[in-house]
Amino acid sequence: xxxxxxxxxxxxxxxxxxxxxxxxxxxxxxxxxxxxxxxxxxxxxxxxxxxxxxxxxxxxxxxxxxxxxxxxxxxxxxxxxxxxxxxxxxxxxxxxxxxxxxxxxxxxxxxxxxxxxxxxxxxxxxxxxxxxxxxxxxxxxxxxxxxxxxxxxxxxxxxxxxxxxxxxxxxxxxxxxxxxxxxxxxxxxxxxxxxxxxxxxxxxxxxxxxxxxxxxxxxxxxxxxxxxxxxxxxxxxxxxxxxxxxxxxxxxxxxxxxxxxxxxxxxxxxxxxxxxxxxxxxxxxxxxxxxxxxxxxxxxxxxxxxxxxxxxxxxxxxxxxxxxxxxxxxxxxxxxxxxxxxxxxxxxxxxxxxxxxxxxxxxxxxxxxxxxxxxxxxxxxxxxxxxxxxxxxxxx
Ligand SMILES: *[C@@H]1O[C@H](CO)[C@@H](O)[C@H](O)[C@H]1NC(C)=O
Ligand SMILES: *[C@@H]1O[C@H](CO)[C@@H](O)[C@H](O)[C@H]1NC(C)=O
Ligand SMILES: *[C@@H]1O[C@H](CO)[C@@H](O)[C@H](O)[C@H]1NC(C)=O
Ligand SMILES: *[C@@H]1O[C@H](CO)[C@@H](O)[C@H](O)[C@H]1NC(C)=O
Ligand SMILES: *[C@@H]1O[C@H](CO)[C@@H](O)[C@H](O)[C@H]1NC(C)=O
Numbered sequence: 001x002x003x004x005x006x007x008x009x010x011x012x013x014x015x016x017x018x019x020x021x022x023x024x025x026x027x028x029x030x031x032x033x034x035x036x037x038x039x040x041x042x043x044x045x046x047x048x049x050x051x052x053x054x055x056x057x058x059x060x061x062x063x064x065x066x067x068x069x070x071x072x073x074x075x076x077x078x079x080x081x082x083x084x085x086x087x088x089x090x091x092x093x094x095x096x097x098x099x100x101x102x103x104x105x106x107x108x109x110x111x112x113x114x115x116x117x118x119x120x121x122x123x124x125x126x127x128x129x130x131x132x133x134x135x136x137x138x139x140x141x142x143x144x145x146x147x148x149x150x151x152x153x154x155x156x157x158x159x160x161x162x163x164x165x166x167x168x169x170x171x172x173x174x175x176x177x178x179x180x181x182x183x184x185x186x187x188x189x190x191x192x193x194x195x196x197x198x199x200x201x202x203x204x205x206x207x208x209x210x211x212x213x214x215x216x217x218x219x220x221x222x223x224x225x226x227x228x229x230x231x232x233x234x235x236x237x238x239x240x241x242x243x244x245x246x247x248x249x250x251x252x253x254x255x256x257x258x259x260x261x262x263x264x265x266x267x268x269x270x271x272x273x274x275x276x277x278x279x280x281x282x283x284x285x286x287x288x289x290x291x292x293x294x295x296x297x298x299x300x301x302x303x304x305x306x307x308x309x310x311x312x313x314x315x316x317x318x319x320x321x322x323x324x325x326x327x328x329x330x331x332x333x334x335x336x337x338x339x340x341x342x343x344x345x346x347x348x349x350x351x352x353x354x355x356x357x358x359x360x361x362x363x364x365x366x367x368x369x370x371x372x373x374x375x376x377x378x379x380x381x382x383x384x385x386x387x388x389x390x391x392x393x394x395x396x
Pocket of ligand 1: 032
């Protein structure tokens with residue numbers, strides 16, 4: 001009887017707020033909707049095997065959701081997705097070519113390491129070894145930063161830290177925990193990109209945040225003459241980096257000096273990210289260096305990545321938030337996202353809007369370039385970031 005009453009009450013409440021189609025957990029809804037659409041399953045839209053960092057990002061969220069809910073559906077979907085790009089003998093296919101020396105495919109590596117932990121099946125170790133071997137031969141700047149890709153001569157991009165270094169750290173933890181030079185190298189990847197892309201104080205429109213990337217050789221068309229950095233701060237690039245900071249801290253042993261180096265970077269950036277949010281909406285501009293400029297807009301993937309990073313950073317004590325203003329900023333942004341970027345489809349699935357399709361330093365890196373790229377519906381980079389943000393929000 002009490003249960004029936006509770007059901008009726010919750011139905012009436014839902015109807016009254018007009019939220020009847022919205023399930024109680026946005027994390028579950030986002031994940032179920034991606035699964036229903038067949039997103040992130042190791043196949044491209046034509047059904048061909050495809051190694052994709054977006055799938056790796058979704059799988060990271062599904063793993064967290066599986067750990068939280070115990071629902072095997074999420075685990076099984078990860079297994080299916082990974083099996084679609086790794087043969088039984090451990091060969092990674094789906095377009096992967098080691099000698100492209102691209103950091104992007106390596107974002108699927110944490111999935112292989114996770115499945116190896118869970119199953120002890122050799123194929124996952126073999127697949128992970130392939131990526132580790134790529135890192136051994138990966139081209140670097142003379143300071144030691146991995147190039148984003150072989151074809152991007154001497155360029156470090158913030159995106160690459162998320163793509164390559166979570167895998168590098170987890171692999172080191174699982175198989176080479178005493179390999180000091182690997183831990184030093186991982187820390188150095190975070191440090192070098194920070195040092196080379198940090199916006200100098202005194203710059204106009206100062207945010208104290210990080211430009212999208214840099215060219216150590218200063219030859220790219222967009223490279224600044226003084227330090228070789230690109231001209232704008234792009235929200236998603238910084239979002240990838242912020243997520244990498246909070247995720248790698250779970251992996252690097254806290255006794256390692258790299259742990260405090262990375263915490264210090266996070267503690268510097270977190271309040272600046274908070275302060276860069278638009279004061280009205282609480283979310284972040286696509287081009288963070290040019291707030292309010294015509295054609296600039298509030299972008300959903302970077303905003304969701306910041307919410308995840310800020311909430312997780314505070315929850316685990318990596319970031320100090322004595323006055324609560326960081327959590328408050330993240331909550332404000334999260335509420336804006338739910339009201340403005342989450343849509344209910346007629347089949348009951350969740351749709352996600354306002355994620356910019358791409359941002360690359362293969363072009364001229366200008367404001368005009370970033371705002372010329374379109375947004376797409378249900379973009380997996382943004383939807384997965386919203387899943388991650390929702391998991392953190394629902395932990396509060
Ligand atoms: C697990 O999740 C799936 C997808 O949301 C759902 O259909 C199923 O009922 C869930 N299972 C349990 C045991 O909650
Ligand atoms: C691994 O399996 C695939 C698919 O069966 C096959 O094409 C490939 O030659 C195998 N590779 C090795 C190293 O055995
Ligand atoms: C330790 O890590 C370094 C840097 O990645 C690598 O060159 C070396 O082969 C690793 N050592 C072992 C024993 O695997
Ligand atoms: C500073 O921001 C304003 C407002 O978005 C913009 O019009 C201007 O171009 C920016 N200046 C620089 C140097 O980026
Ligand atoms: C940079 O590229 C964008 C589009 O990709 C173009 O609209 C713009 O004119 C270019 N700017 C310069 C200075 O070349």
